[in-house]
Amino acid sequence: MKTEPVLSRNFDVADAWKIATAESRGAYVTAKKVLTSLQPDEVTNQVLAANLRGLGGAGFPTGKKWQFLPKDGKKPVYLVVNADEGEPGTCKDRLILERDPHQMIEGMILAAFAIRSRKAYIYIRGEYVLSFRRTQAAVDEAYAKGYLGKNIFGSGVDLDIVVHRGAGAYICGEETALLNSLEGGRGYPRLKPPFPAIVGLFGCPTIVNNVETLACVPHILKNGPEWFAKLGSAGNGGTHLFSLSGHVNKPGVYELPMGTPLREIIELHGGGVKGGRKLKAVIPGGISAKILTADEIDVNMDYDSLRNAGTMLGSAGVMVMDDSVCMVKMLFYATKFFSHESCGQCSPCREGTGWAHKIVTRIYEGRGNLKDLDTLLTIARNMEGRTICVFADAAAWPIQSYITKFRKEFEDYIG
Amino acid sequence: MSEAVLKSLDPEAQKIVAKYDQKRAATLMLLHLAQDKVGYVTPEVEAWVSKWTDVPVVHVRGVVTFYSMYHLKPAGRHHIRYCTSTSCILQGAEKVLCHLKKKLGIENHETTKDGKFSLEEAECLCNCDAAPMMQVGDDYHVDLTEKKIDQLLDGLK
Numbered sequence: 001m002k003t004e005p006v007l008s009r010n011f012d013v014a015d016a017w018k019i020a021t022a023e024s025r026g027a028y029v030t031a032k033k034v035l036t037s038l039q040p041d042e043v044t045n046q047v048l049a050a051n052l053r054g055l056g057g058a059g060f061p062t063g064k065k066w067q068f069l070p071k072d073g074k075k076p077v078y079l080v081v082n083a084d085e086g087e088p089g090t091c092k093d094r095l096i097l098e099r100d101p102h103q104m105i106e107g108m109i110l111a112a113f114a115i116r117s118r119k120a121y122i123y124i125r126g127e128y129v130l131s132f133r134r135t136q137a138a139v140d141e142a143y144a145k146g147y148l149g150k151n152i153f154g155s156g157v158d159l160d161i162v163v164h165r166g167a168g169a170y171i172c173g174e175e176t177a178l179l180n181s182l183e184g185g186r187g188y189p190r191l192k193p194p195f196p197a198i199v200g201l202f203g204c205p206t207i208v209n210n211v212e213t214l215a216c217v218p219h220i221l222k223n224g225p226e227w228f229a230k231l232g233s234a235g236n237g238g239t240h241l242f243s244l245s246g247h248v249n250k251p252g253v254y255e256l257p258m259g260t261p262l263r264e265i266i267e268l269h270g271g272g273v274k275g276g277r278k279l280k281a282v283i284p285g286g287i288s289a290k291i292l293t294a295d296e297i298d299v300n301m302d303y304d305s306l307r308n309a310g311t312m313l314g315s316a317g318v319m320v321m322d323d324s325v326c327m328v329k330m331l332f333y334a335t336k337f338f339s340h341e342s343c344g345q346c347s348p349c350r351e352g353t354g355w356a357h358k359i360v361t362r363i364y365e366g367r368g369n370l371k372d373l374d375t376l377l378t379i380a381r382n383m384e385g386r387t388i389c390v391f392a393d394a395a396a397w398p399i400q401s402y403i404t405k406f407r408k409e410f411e412d413y414i415g
Numbered sequence: 416m417s418e419a420v421l422k423s424l425d426p427e428a429q430k431i432v433a434k435y436d437q438k439r440a441a442t443l444m445l446l447h448l449a450q451d452k453v454g455y456v457t458p459e460v461e462a463w464v465s466k467w468t469d470v471p472v473v474h475v476r477g478v479v480t481f482y483s484m485y486h487l488k489p490a491g492r493h494h495i496r497y498c499t500s501t502s503c504i505l506q507g508a509e510k511v512l513c514h515l516k517k518k519l520g521i522e523n524h525e526t527t528k529d530g531k532f533s534l535e536e537a538e539c540l541c542n543c544d545a546a547p548m549m550q551v552g553d554d555y556h557v558d559l560t561e562k563k564i565d566q567l568l569d570g571l572k
């Protein structure tokens with residue numbers, strides 16, 4: 001199904017990151033209208049009704065998260081944008097930051113209004129230098145126009161935005177690690193509860209939202225929550241930027257309705273498997289999502305459908321593997337990733353990811369034995385559900401799913 | 416020598432620190448600023464960041480070692496981050512990396528003798544739809560082939 005682009009409508013417009021072009025395409029009209037005519041809670045209610053779910057990977061309903069904030073107004077509230085994109089297979093937030101940052105900034109203005117925040121931080125991964133420059137330039141231009149700062153749009157509302165850079169650590173994408181990092185420390189995830197909505201940045205109530213989540217907000221307020229909800233599938237509103245990579249004819253980032261069938265993404269939008277080869281497997285939502293075999297791809301790409309299929313939508317990074325791919329090698333690279341990126345706070349994660357990578361390396365180099373497969377599954381089981389953050393669970397899933405679904409290939413490889 | 420450079424960065428440091436609700440939150444940005452100008456994180460850089468953030472130097476050091484982008488020794492004039500994550504591997508990243516290493520005569524975490532290039536095998540840099548890819552300095556280079564590597568590196572001063 002072809003739909004009108006919403007989030008990506010300016011991606012191919014030259015200079016859309018400059019405010020003049022962005023405004024000629026309608027930027028900030030909605031924010032101005034909303035700030036001068038609606039109440040904050042009305043914004044939250046519309047976001048709730050739109051079925052917008054956090055697009056950073058967890059899929060938590062955005063309006064509901066905003067409602068968790070304490071109502072007493074005793075402490076300042078912070079809005080923090082998670083632009084630490086780093087999940088292997090994902091390349092969507094970068095497009096918004098580089099090509100249409102005003103869309104996100106307008107979303108931030110609306111979100112900050114809804115949650116009564118006067119200060120927001122954008123945490124951009126350190127390697128995204130162009131994203132940082134464009135976003136900073138966009139924020140500067142928005143200040144110059146009076147869309148940020150004091151009394152924006154003459155509404156009496158204030159908002160300051162600081163654009164911040166990370167420095168190379170995948171774990172800082174986890175929201176509490178991100179907060180520690182933003183505070184100037186090591187990116188260690190925090191024990192939860194308390195959740196950031198209660199105790200977040202500098203000990204104050206904080207909402208952390210993904211870049212794409214915030215980019216959706218102006219469209220919801222402009223076209224109405226019913227329109228947005230209807231774009232997607234039941235309970236999963238809107239469209240989503242699907243990153244498609246690996247063995248397809250046309251890799252790229254495709255904006256499609258939530259719930260688009262995975263097969264359609266690969267065969268129609270991606271132009272099918274490259275070189276006419278046979279499909280072997282697909283990772284549907286970034287490296288942390290459990291792998292699907294070629295027989296399992298008749299599934300809809302939304303949070304609920306993929307959970308029911310035993311995997312997850314995650315970051316919507318779809319990685320396609322043809323029949324030439326060696327699963328032992330792919331597990332080697334997956335365990336390399338997780339052993340590199342564990343922050344090391346919890347021993348099941350630190351030791352587990354390290355051991356798993358060591359054993360998979362041994363197998364990959366031809367020195368494995370059949371017992372190693374069960375050892376790996378045991379290590380994976382011991383990493384689940386007992387750590388400060390879900391990184392360790394995510395590290396367990398590729399091990400479990402690659403080995404269980406391609407057991408015979410692993411056994412033949414070991415020989 | 417880095418003291419003079421750092422002194423010249425003081426006005427900018429002041430502006431950065433002023434944006435944050437707490438000084439220590441400026442740590443990462445100050446480290447980026449200083450590393451860009453000095454070349455790597457020297458003890459003087461750590462002391463300078465400590466001065467601006469009111470954070471003990473040992474704490475600054477703890478931060479520096481946690482993040483992969485800060486260098487404790489000089490990197491090459493062109494620092495290369497070469498992606499070795501799943502999508503790039505699927506698209507032939509290993510072969511191109513082999514070529515790159517042979518061409519430069521260095522391995523992961525090494526610098527060429529003339530100080531021109533340093534190499535870091537990185538995890539996903541999130542341009543997976545144009546794999547294989549790498550970052551040289553600030554810039555992304557995508558859809559890499561051996562030929563493209565030659566043209567690109569030969570063209571750099």
Ligand SMILES: Cc1cc2nc3c(=O)[nH]c(=O)nc-3n(C[C@H](O)[C@H](O)[C@H](O)COP(=O)(O)O)c2cc1C
Nearest residue numbers: 054055056082084085086173174175208209210213
């Ligand atoms: C290991 C790990 C890495 C994560 N990386 C990211 C990331 O790069 N970007 C992101 O937006 N969310 C990431 N998340 C999810 C965040 O913790 C958080 O749920 C999200 O930023 C909330 O925003 P949303 O509700 O708008 O999705 C990650 C979570 C975990 C556990």
Ligand code: SF4
Nearest residue numbers: 343345346349387389
């Ligand atoms: S699970 Fe792993 S990444 Fe998460 S806090 Fe523990 S050690 Fe760090």
Ligand code: FES
Nearest residue numbers: 498503541542543
């Ligand atoms: S896997 Fe190489 S850029 Fe993502």
